[in-house]
Amino acid sequence: MRILYTLPMVAALALGGSLEDQARDLFQRTQYRDSLAVLASEPHKNAAELQIMGQDYFMLGDYKKSTEALEKALTLDPNNARILHWLGRAYGRRAEMANPFTAPGYANKSRQALERSVQLDPANKDATGDLLDYYLDAPNFLGGGMQKAEALADLISKTDPAEGHYARALIDDKRKQYDAAEDQLRRAAELAPKQVGRFIALGKYLAGRGQYKESDAMFDQAARLAPDNPQLLFERASVYVKARRNLGEARELLEKYLRAPLTPDDPPREQAEALLRKIGAGS
Numbered sequence: 001m002r003i004l005y006t007l008p009m010v011a012a013l014a015l016g017g018s019l020e021d022q023a024r025d026l027f028q029r030t031q032y033r034d035s036l037a038v039l040a041s042e043p044h045k046n047a048a049e050l051q052i053m054g055q056d057y058f059m060l061g062d063y064k065k066s067t068e069a070l071e072k073a074l075t076l077d078p079n080n081a082r083i084l085h086w087l088g089r090a091y092g093r094r095a096e097m098a099n100p101f102t103a104p105g106y107a108n109k110s111r112q113a114l115e116r117s118v119q120l121d122p123a124n125k126d127a128t129g130d131l132l133d134y135y136l137d138a139p140n141f142l143g144g145g146m147q148k149a150e151a152l153a154d155l156i157s158k159t160d161p162a163e164g165h166y167a168r169a170l171i172d173d174k175r176k177q178y179d180a181a182e183d184q185l186r187r188a189a190e191l192a193p194k195q196v197g198r199f200i201a202l203g204k205y206l207a208g209r210g211q212y213k214e215s216d217a218m219f220d221q222a223a224r225l226a227p228d229n230p231q232l233l234f235e236r237a238s239v240y241v242k243a244r245r246n247l248g249e250a251r252e253l254l255e256k257y258l259r260a261p262l263t264p265d266d267p268p269r270e271q272a273e274a275l276l277r278k279i280g281a282g283s
Helices: 007-015 019-028 032-040 047-059 063-076 081-097 103-120 125-137 146-159 161-174 178-191 196-208 212-225 230-243 247-259 269-278
Strands: none
Touching (some): 019 032, 019 047, 032 047, 047 063, 047 081, 081 103, 081 125, 103 125, 125 146, 125 161, 161 178, 161 196, 178 196, 196 212, 196 230, 212 230, 230 247, 247 269
16 A cells, blocks of 8 residues: 655654654744644644644744634643744734734734733843834834833843843934944944844944945954854845845845755745845846
8 A cells, every 4th residue: 555645744754753843843944834734633732833833824924823823822831931922923913914993902912922921031032022123113002112112121131231232222223313223233242242143233234324334344244253144144135235236246145045044033035036036136
């Protein structure tokens, strides 16, 4: 009797381990549909498996299914900060896409989930960053506001001083205090000189202000730390394309990015392909 394996099944067999481990590994490889297919065969999913499903749906842009899976996960594990973080992200996306009548409800659910996540794990940089973005972007009647952003920046500084300066840079930029924001980004880089992301952030900000020579120097510093870092490849190319400069180098950076083993933390390949098309080098 022949056994016919689907591609997701073949991938799962190759990975080995539990279904949960297989699905998580596929998610980290940005193979979101395969990750979902692996978990589809599990009739009684635990909280971790439902969380992975919610993350898969989020990355695929199906935010309704994402919140549904994550709500089920939260029922099984109500004090899980990471589930709450992803749930906050998913409700945030639903708020962005909803009509004016339902958007406020989703926005409040997003804020509540993010606040609870940060309360449970204030050291989670991704959760505090998403909550800070919410406070900076949402109006006061939806729980946003500068006072809350400043208080959160103080909290972030207690566990990660460099990230605290980055948070204050976002606050200063929102207030259009651009020199102060730049100074905060420089202080963040000084406190964490081995973190490539600090120099990428500063390089992007300087380019946005037209300070291209200094921006290039920051990207060069990042390249000395991690020349093959995917986010460095993408962000440097993106800066070049936006300014219509160094387009040949931008093309090389984007092509290298598309060959790199990406993770969910990296910009989607589709964004890199769109930049290539923008400079007439579609893949």
